[in-house]
Amino acid sequence: MAKLSGSSDLELRHLRSFLTLVEHRSFRGAAEALWASQSALSRTIAQMEHIVGQKLIERGHNGVSLSAAGERFLPYAARAVAAADDAVKATASRQSTLRVGFSWNALGRDTAPLIKEFEERNPGARVELRRIDDVPYAGLEDGRSHAAILRGTLSDPSIKHVLLYEESRVAALPKGHPAAVLREVTLDDIRHDPLVLNIISGTTMRTIWKDGESTDRPVIGVHNLEEWLEAIAAGRGIGLSSALTPCLHPHPWVVYRPVRDAPPLPVRLCWDAVRPHPLTPRFVALARARTKSGPVCDPLHPTTLHATAPDAVAPGTATVPDAAARQGEAHQGAARQGAVRRGSARDGRPPPPVGGAFTTPLSGAFTTVRRREPVRSGSVPLDRR
Numbered sequence: 001m002a003k004l005s006g007s008s009d010l011e012l013r014h015l016r017s018f019l020t021l022v023e024h025r026s027f028r029g030a031a032e033a034l035w036a037s038q039s040a041l042s043r044t045i046a047q048m049e050h051i052v053g054q055k056l057i058e059r060g061h062n063g064v065s066l067s068a069a070g071e072r073f074l075p076y077a078a079r080a081v082a083a084a085d086d087a088v089k090a091t092a093s094r095q096s097t098l099r100v101g102f103s104w105n106a107l108g109r110d111t112a113p114l115i116k117e118f119e120e121r122n123p124g125a126r127v128e129l130r131r132i133d134d135v136p137y138a139g140l141e142d143g144r145s146h147a148a149i150l151r152g153t154l155s156d157p158s159i160k161h162v163l164l165y166e167e168s169r170v171a172a173l174p175k176g177h178p179a180a181v182l183r184e185v186t187l188d189d190i191r192h193d194p195l196v197l198n199i200i201s202g203t204t205m206r207t208i209w210k211d212g213e214s215t216d217r218p219v220i221g222v223h224n225l226e227e228w229l230e231a232i233a234a235g236r237g238i239g240l241s242s243a244l245t246p247c248l249h250p251h252p253w254v255v256y257r258p259v260r261d262a263p264p265l266p267v268r269l270c271w272d273a274v275r276p277h278p279l280t281p282r283f284v285a286l287a288r289a290r291t292k293s294g295p296v297c298d299p300l301h302p303t304t305l306h307a308t309a310p311d312a313v314a315p316g317t318a319t320v321p322d323a324a325a326r327q328g329e330a331h332q333g334a335a336r337q338g339a340v341r342r343g344s345a346r347d348g349r350p351p352p353p354v355g356g357a358f359t360t361p362l363s364g365a366f367t368t369v370r371r372r373e374p375v376r377s378g379s380v381p382l383d384r385r
Contacts, residue, residue: 012084014048015077017041018056022074025063075142082143083275098279099128101138101145103201104225107164107267108244110291118286125279133201133224140270146277147284148270151242152203160273162284164291166264170246170256170299172196172232172239177255184258194218194237198228203265204240229254242267247297256299267291 021030021041031038049056056070066074089097100115106129107114115127132139132148139145140159154161171190173180179189191209199221206217220236222228232239233253242265246256269287271280 009051010048012081014044014051015081017044018048018073018077019081021045021057021064022066022070025065027064079143079275096124096279097126097128098277098283099130099139099144099146100283101130101132101140101148103131103133103138103150104198105151105242105244105248106149107291108248108297114287114290117290118283121286122279122282127283136201137270138201140272146271147280150268150270151265153266154268154270158272158274159270160276161268161270162288164267164269164287166266168243169240169259169262169265170243171259172229172241172245173255173257174232174235174238175253175255176235177238179257180255182257184260186261187259188261190238190259192217194220196220196222196228196231196237196239198222198224200224202228203242208240208262225249243299244297246299258299 017030017034017036020033021027024030024033027038027041031041034041036044045057052069052073054069054073055067056073058065058067058070086097111129115129118127119125130139130145132144135141137154137156137159138148138150140148141156150161151167171179171185173185173190177193179185182189187209195204195206195217197204197219200223206219218237220231222231228239229249229251231237233251240259240262241256243258269284271277271284
């Protein structure tokens with residue numbers, strides 16, 4: 001395919017037409033959204049492909065899809081349009097907007113006070129919080145977000161980050177699961193269940209079971225938080241999530257239980273290292289100062305969500321359990337052994353080894369918090385757990 005005089009001939013109308021076509025997956029739907037005829041849209045796309053010198057759109061009986069070149073072109077087109085929109089807004093208004101993305105949990109009750117204080121400290125600045133869960137990095141990769149609150153790991157070197165704090169993990173179990181009678185579970189208690197995973201923005205991988213025996217377990221892939229919850233509620237499998245999830249996303253058919261031996265989940269504030277927004281450094285500095293540890297959520301009583309825990313709580317420890325929790329600890333060992341073995345007997349699974357008496361420093365009210373580690377800038381090649 002011949003190429004004309006280069007990318008200088010590319011116009012915003014080409015990019016907007018391309019992005020709208022990708023969104024609607026059909027010329028008819030995209031043309032209606034753009035208030036244009038299908039023939040006019042087709043000419044615009046053909047002209048853009050001629051300028052780029054690559055076929056970007058594949059046409060088929062089931063609509064349109066991106067070619068390999070189109071997949072590579074898409075994030076740059078989205079960033080260019082977003083940057084143009086930002087430039088227009090900046091000249092039309094004295095207010096500067098910082099878009100902060102997140103996939104499924106932001107910062108709980110710390111979110112609103114952080115945004116309010118930032119806007120008060122920076123007159124004319126506005127923070128726009130966006131939930132973006134159709135890409136791994138909450139819109140950083142395509143310009144929809146200037147900064148993002150992300151959990152888990154990062155592998156994109158163009159994204160810088162600071163570690164705000166770490167969260168404990170909980171197991172999300174279908175109501176009636178044998179382990180749901182326990183106040184907390186171990187990874188071994190749920191090692192044989194099918195695993196429900198968010199394949200786009202999730203933070204769990206089968207390798208979290210370190211001995212490798214669970215690598216062949218069934219996996220149910222979902223695309224967002226709602227699908228994840230409904231799959232678990234329907235008994236398709238179990239999931240792992242942040243300790244904040246029970247309070248932000250309760251479900252009548254899902255039971256959350258602390259997982260005492262799961263690795264902590266890092267919570268990071270991330271931003272584009274190549275094209276940072278002018279407000280980003282100030283927002284990062286305030287977020288670091290105001291989120292020394294995460295908000296506390298009790299998965300056994302998910303309506304209870306406390307603000308950021310006090311600094312006096314030591315890393316990896318829990319607050320003193322209430323009297324009912326202390327009384328319940330005496331029976332947890334027998335409950336775990338009986339419940340998990342009954343469940344194993346019903347579905348033919350080998351019962352996991354249970355070591356009799358069961359004690360843990362995290363029993364009772366689940367208020368585990370961890371102090372922020374030293375700030376680490378730049379991306380780290382970690383697996384997406």
